[in-house]
Amino acid sequence: MFHTLYLETTRRCNFRCEYCSSGSNQPNKWENDKSADDIIRYILEPAKDVGTTFIDFSGGEFFLRKDALLLLETAHRMGFKIGISTNGSLLTEELVIQLKHLLDNNLLISLGINSFDEENKATRYREIELFLEKLDLLQKYNINVNISVTMGRFNCETFNNTIAKIRSMSLPFNRIPFTPRNSPHKELMFDKEILKNYLHPALMKSHHGFVSFVPFFLNPNDYEALTGEKAFQHPVPAHPSIGCWVGSFYAVNPAGDVAPCPLLSDNMSAGNVYTRPLKEILYESDLMKKIVHRPSLGGKCGKCKYNWTCGGCRVMAYYHTGDVFGEDPTCFIDEISPEELEKFEKQTRKHFRNYVRMDELSRSIIRQKAE
Template sequence: MADKPFLVIWESTRACPLACLHCRATAVPERDPRELDTRAAKGLIDQIAAFGRPAPLFVITGGDPFQRPDLLELIVYGTRTGVRVAVSPSGTPTLTAPNLRAVHEAGAVGLSLSLDGSTAALHDGFRGVPGVYRWTLDAWDTARRLGMKLQINTTVGRHNLHDLPETAALVREHGVMLWSAFFLVPTGRGSRLAALSPDETEDVLHFLHDVGLSVPVKTTEAHHFRRVALQRAILAAKGEDHTGRLRLGPLYHRLRERGRELGLYTGGRRARRPPLDVNAGRGFVFVSHTGTVHPSGFLPLGAGDVRTRPLPEIYRDSDLFTALRDPERLTGRCGRCEFRAVCGGSRSRAHAVTGDPLAEEPWCGYEPGSFPYQREVREILGTGVPGA
């Protein structure tokens, strides 16, 4: 992870006709004249290829990337350069079958769509425009028919906490490569939305772990999902009930029961997808529409500009990125936590809440050292972490 990222996300434009309540970019209807033009965008792709093979996955997002007339040209260029390209479009009227077919034929290896509720009322209400839910489902089915690898992203917030089992059932019904539960970071428009409590976050993470046997699930900006996965594995090996041992709350019990009613724990059992050890600046890099480089789109601290400094150099050597990759630099409970080397907490949320990207994770309530099987934790992690 110190040598090259797993993912490079490029905010190709901030132009978007939606008015999503959580929008990090506070997107606007028109394109910004400062955006990387086609030549500069191809230069960015060359810089990604310079990381070496296999190149990081390059995700073109926005705003709405279909607002760029050179989108297909850039996908073709990336594919020919040896860079795998995926596209993360907005649910707008541009999300048509011909456009998706063109993206697929240009060489895109995957597609990422957002679904923030199992009903039109929930999703369209969150996205600020009627009809988005229907456009998204139609695009989902089209992408599946085309054989594209598909990821569905769901923002977890107060608006849909109790709808998560229904969303999981919809994801299983339509089929995906991956379901990503994104835990809100209070930045951009999202700063006006109510936060989850650490206990609620914990309950949701354990529910997501439960459904991982029927739906391939990951989390975004909830890095303590890795801690949850390790704790659950140890408790299962010990034959212990996680509910009582970890003192999970009423939200977990409601979500688990609804999941049972929907049949999420029966049929189609699969191996759980292990959570990837990717965090802001550690396996992940974000390039803005103007070329500035950030550890994450939700962590607005800049580390350089691809117009003036090569992306591999920024990622490998900048003070910000190297600090974020060093778990010994973390403070508060994260700095004392035995799971810090595999979790690290959301650096984006820490910065948004405290102004310090190395502060403790605000949405995690775990008390370091409180898990009863510390020897087993050390064995799994393969290290004698202080405090473990």
């Protein structure tokens, strides 16, 4: 559990996206960044002790920190796998060369795009050309790239084309549900009908996005058969993680507050790393203990056949109903026939098998490079 840390190190950003979930468009609302020494002492070192293996550095815009390279170098030296979520605007060729020299192949950069149409500029505060330019630069130096796609009511009609375009580039991607984390625009969230008719059909076409999406119709027996990992051995599936990633990852915001998911940060906290040890927060806080115990989830999520492999999106449950432990109201499992569900399960099994193979190949390549 808790193998991945999403670490927001700053609220500062050189963009002012209207719907920013981290609140970077409200600079006067937040306190100053913590020092690198504090981040290393209270977050990186304890994260290593609890078994975290991957850290995704984020913001705001992470590269606005003058000590960004120091944090990366320290995390690399400590043995973490490293990711960076960035808007890409500060990725000059000089910086990319520095990153390559510093981290070699131990780097995954996530670039965000919401659409290859006009919706992207409206929600991401930048032109498509900048995204493609930075993508070319990273690929020139063989930097691993992931694409993050925020999905909501505003881009549902172009979502299928966006995913198809990313698939044509043979790039992995993850979906991020739009939430009003630090934005008042709840009307931009997707609902059950949008998920059923637009978003889920697009996600089901490829194994490249299986890092995280729900509803996830994988039979626990199939998970066990395809991975060799015993189902229900742990509170959540973690090798690999699927469905809702709560319990596999956790988030720490710039103030040091720990949340079960980055999109729940600033709205709920299991504790603060500067006043309580990280290990205690993750394993002893009421919030974290309860949220990973999926059989106790409310409504259909607690009773579902896919309770362990899916869990329902805790973020959607919280922002739509106010109850983070409640059922995911965007799930449409109760509106499809047994025949449709069987079809979804077969599709999910097929793509999950491919995802597991891809994951195993990736791990093998990493091991070979390390030897």
